[in-house]
Amino acid sequence: MGDYILSVDQGTTSSRAIVFDRAGRICGSGQQEFQQFYPRDGWVEHDPEEIWATTLASCEAALSAASLNAGDIAGIGITNQRETTIVWDRATGEAIYPAIVWQDRRTANWTAELKEKGLEATVSKRTGLLLDPYFSGSKLTWILDNVAGARQRAEAGELAFGTVDSYLLWRLTEGRSHATDATNASRTLLFNIHTQQWDDELLNLFNIPRALLPEVKDSADDFGVCSLFGAAIPIASMIGDQQAATVGQACFEPGMAKSTYGTGCFVVLNTGDKALNSQHRLLTTVAYRLAGKVTYALEGSIFVAGAAVQWLRDGLHLIGSAAETQALAESVPSANGVYLVPAFTGLGAPYWDPDARGAILGLTRDTGIPHIARACLESVCYQTRDLLEAMAGDGASIENLRVDGGMVVNNWLMQRLADTLACHCQRPEITETTALGAAYLAGLQLGLYRSLEEIASLWQQEHSFAPTMSEMDRETRYHGWLRAVGRVRS
Numbered sequence: 364m365g366d367y368i369l370s371v372d373q374g375t376t377s378s379r380a381i382v383f384d385r386a387g388r389i390c391g392s393g394q395q396e397f398q399q400f401y402p403r404d405g406w407v408e409h410d411p412e413e414i415w416a417t418t419l420a421s422c423e424a425a426l427s428a429a430s431l432n433a434g435d436i437a438g439i440g441i442t443n444q445r446e447t448t449i450v451w452d453r454a455t456g457e458a459i460y461p462a463i464v465w466q467d468r469r470t471a472n473w474t475a476e477l478k479e480k481g482l483e484a485t486v487s488k489r490t491g492l493l494l495d496p497y498f499s500g501s502k503l504t505w506i507l508d509n510v511a512g513a514r515q516r517a518e519a520g521e522l523a524f525g526t527v528d529s530y531l532l533w534r535l536t537e538g539r540s541h542a543t544d545a546t547n548a549s550r551t552l553l554f555n556i557h558t559q560q561w562d563d564e565l566l567n568l569f570n571i572p573r574a575l576l577p578e579v580k581d582s583a584d585d586f587g588v589c590s591l592f593g594a595a596i597p598i599a600s601m602i603g604d605q606q607a608a609t610v611g612q613a614c615f616e617p618g619m620a621k622s623t624y625g626t627g628c629f630v631v632l633n634t635g636d637k638a639l640n641s642q643h644r645l646l647t648t649v650a651y652r653l654a655g656k657v658t659y660a661l662e663g664s665i666f667v668a669g670a671a672v673q674w675l676r677d678g679l680h681l682i683g684s685a686a687e688t689q690a691l692a693e694s695v696p697s698a699n700g701v702y703l704v705p706a707f708t709g710l711g712a713p714y715w716d717p718d719a720r721g722a723i724l725g726l727t728r729d730t731g732i733p734h735i736a737r738a739c740l741e742s743v744c745y746q747t748r749d750l751l752e753a754m755a756g757d758g759a760s761i762e763n764l765r766v767d768g769g770m771v772v773n774n775w776l777m778q779r780l781a782d783t784l785a786c787h788c789q790r791p792e793i794t795e796t797t798a799l800g801a802a803y804l805a806g807l808q809l810g811l812y813r814s815l816e817e818i819a820s821l822w823q824q825e826h827s828f829a830p831t832m833s834e835m836d837r838e839t840r841y842h843g844w845l846r847a848v849g850r851v852r853s
């Protein structure tokens with residue numbers, strides 16, 4: 364057995380697999396995009412079979428790109444888009460309904476009703492979350508109530524529920540393991556983050572039979588064995604993607620924070636063994652659980668970051684590639700008063716407004732594509748500032764932010780981010796931090812690393828962006844953003 368780790372990163376728009384060596388270097392990777400389904404306004408679905416097929420193909424491609432065989436792989440780590448909800452038949456492994464994606468808002472009315480009944484405080488106290496359709500709980504109830512026979516079959520123990528990690532684990536172990544980890548469980552609205560147990564009162568509230576649920580394990584644990592690649596490989600870690608990036612960025616000390624810019628944007632701040640109760644509508648979540656010990660985090664979740672750039676490319680056809688936004692933004696001295704609020708699926712933290720919709724404001728006869736592209740990138744910076752303002756309100760001021768995700772190759776965006784936040788934005792050598800985090804935890808479980816300290820010593824900075832904008836400029840621009848957001852609120 365070699366000391367390579369195969370890391371599976373199942374994201375919202377593509378499935379990826381990366382082989383890492385012990386030093387955290389990439390040896391080979393594979394990636395496949397898959398189809399997004401928007402069957403109705405506010406609905407977003409994936410085909411679970413496509414999630415599986417693209418994952419499997421990516422793993423095979425990564426092994427082949429690294430010129431390695433299954434026998435060289437010490438273990439597999441799994442990281443995944445979180446909250447996305449799948450129910451499958453335990454006998455056949457087939458899903459009974461498409462995966463309902465985290466961005467899906469179909470249960471907004473129901474979660475609003477629960478809120479009106481005054482249930483949010485109870486739910487928040489136990490889960491650290493809010494009553495929002497983002498999380499898995501109401502999506503699972505919807506499947507049980509809307510797919511013929513699902514509730515009876517669930518009660519009879521014939522069906523299994525899982526977030527994408529559990530579903531992949533089931534497939535990778537050929538139906539032998541039904542488990543999740545504490546980070547993924549902490550996004551379901553059904554899991555008590557203080558007792559680390561599925562919570563009977565929450566299961567009652569959402570009317571979920573216990574027989575559906577996976578076992579909850581540590582993020583580095585013995586999850587089973589995969590024999591699909593020609594040798595038996597232990598699956599040694601599972602962790603939600605934003606938490607995995609927190610590990611990949613080595614944010615192991617309280618006060619350290621990372622921000623990931625992919626489809627959405629997620630800021631995660633390590634709060635150590637304290638589950639802070641946010642007064643500013645941030646989430647309290649499990650950062651990782653190792654050897655039964657929980658490290659908590661505060662999280663700010665933005666639903667649309669890179670997805671707005673994708674919309675410029677695929678929806679409006681204003682650009683040919685995401686990378687073009689940098690030259691376009693640089694080609695004009697300012698956005699000329701234009702603000703783009705990308706509330707395509709409502710607004711996440713700190714607004715939590717599922718009914719808000721997007722807008723481009725401040726258009727004049729002079730507005731051109733460069734201004735819109737620049738406003739699009741700026742919206743990512745302003746939304747991050749909204750989160751950091753909320754964190755500051757909760758007593759956490761962030762001076763250094765470790766950044767990663769597909770968007771951080773954009774140097775203009777990174778400089779603008781540092782200017783908007785008035786903090787240093789540190790880009791690491793390896794920006795595939797999500798896959799890296801899952802690999803590190805698998806390596807920890809298998810004894811390739813002795814401790815988190817050893818993992819932290821592997822983190823290397825590629826570039827740090829320092830703020831240069833005047834305070835007056837920064838504040839004037841941000842106030843314009845707040846006014847624009849005020850215009851799209853429901």
Ligand SMILES: Nc1ncnc2c1ncn2[C@@H]1O[C@H](COP(=O)(O)OP(=O)(O)O)[C@@H](O)[C@H]1O
Pocket residue numbers: 374375376377624625626627668669670671672673685686687688689768769770772773
């Ligand atoms: N140079 C760039 N400038 C701005 N945005 C970019 C750039 N390159 C990629 N992106 C955006 O980054 C996102 C892809 O990041 P990635 O981390 O792969 O996303 P995910 O894991 O959510 O699928 C896309 O939405 C894309 O529009």
Ligand SMILES: O=P(O)(O)OC[C@H](O)CO
Pocket residue numbers: 373374375376443444445446465603604605625626627
């Ligand atoms: O697939 P990503 O990288 O956009 O991440 C999605 C998040 O996990 C949703 O909570």
